[in-house]
Amino acid sequence: MKLxxxxxxxxxxxxxxxxxTAKLFHAEGANIVLVGSNAExxxxxxKALNGKALLVQADIRKVADIERAVEKTRAKFGHIDVVFANAGATTVAPLDAVTEEYINDNLALNFTGTFFTIQKTAPLMNKGGxxxxxxxFLNTIGYPGLSILAATKAATRSLVRTLGAELAPRGIRVNAVSPGAIATxxxxxxGLPDNVLSQVAAGITDKVALKRFGEAVELAKTALFLASDDSSYTTGTEMVVDGGLTQF
Ligand SMILES: NC(=O)c1ccc[n+]([C@@H]2O[C@H](COP(=O)([O-])OP(=O)(O)OC[C@H]3O[C@@H](n4cnc5c(N)ncnc54)[C@H](OP(=O)(O)O)[C@@H]3O)[C@@H](O)[C@H]2O)c1
Incomplete structure (x- = not known):
């Protein structure tokens, strides 16, 4: 039991x-707080966590929602040991389709939401957190139609370094997991039709050295390493789990 x-x-x-990741952390003994925006x-x-998790419906784009989720966690558990700032989504938009609203929405979820998740949970974290x-993978390589998501992900990679430096004096480590193409x-x-999606998938698979999409559980195992004391001397880094997509 690592957690x-x-x-x-x-x-x-x-x-x-x-x-x-929630399932694996639960199996390793952790109390889970699950945050998502969709009630169903x-x-x-x-249910997949045997009814044991604290469920909080919150839109990560809204700081007030993050504060409410953290407050519910404080009320139930009093503190937090591990934060997995993982929420993210986008739609494909080539250069001429990107609007101000699109940028703001992507930033709000994929960058600002990540920042405030860390800022609002940090006061509940202790040494060893x-x-x-x-x-x-988009923070390393360019992929058409995903410019804004890629930029937000590069920004979160940067956050890991800066906030890692800020939280290190408190003994709290900050790291990233960087997924390649993962089947989720x-x-x-x-926002792509199925036939285009399968062409895109085939194209990506061809570029992956291991010639397949990754499985979510392969990311979960990496997150477990970073969450547990197994990685007690690792901070500020990014663990790449992409079958070689960005390495070869
Ligand atoms: N799959 C890949 O190939 C891949 C590659 C690189 C990076 N990533 C990153 O991996 C992370 C997880 O993605 P995934 O592949 O597991 O996709 P997923 O299955 O679509 O999961 C995305 C999660 O984000 C949540 N979410 C979306 N909008 C939200 C909002 N406004 N407020 C709160 N939660 C919200 C969703 O919950 P609700 O539906 O309840 O809102 C869902 O739990 C993302 O940050 C993504 O950018 C994925």
């Missing part, structure tokens, strides 16, 4: 990487 009695606050915990998915995710941010519902939400 026995620890309290793990997980955003984007209702689906994909966040849900698999939240309820389903709660671990913050993990989900970045992306993420792709069904990006």
């Amino acid at each position: 026995q009695n620890k309290v793990a606050f997980i955003t984007g915990g209702t689906s994909g990487i966040g849900l698999e 998915r939240l309820e389903e995710a709660g 671990s913050v993990i941010v989900t970045t992306s 519902p993420f792709y069904s939400k990006i």
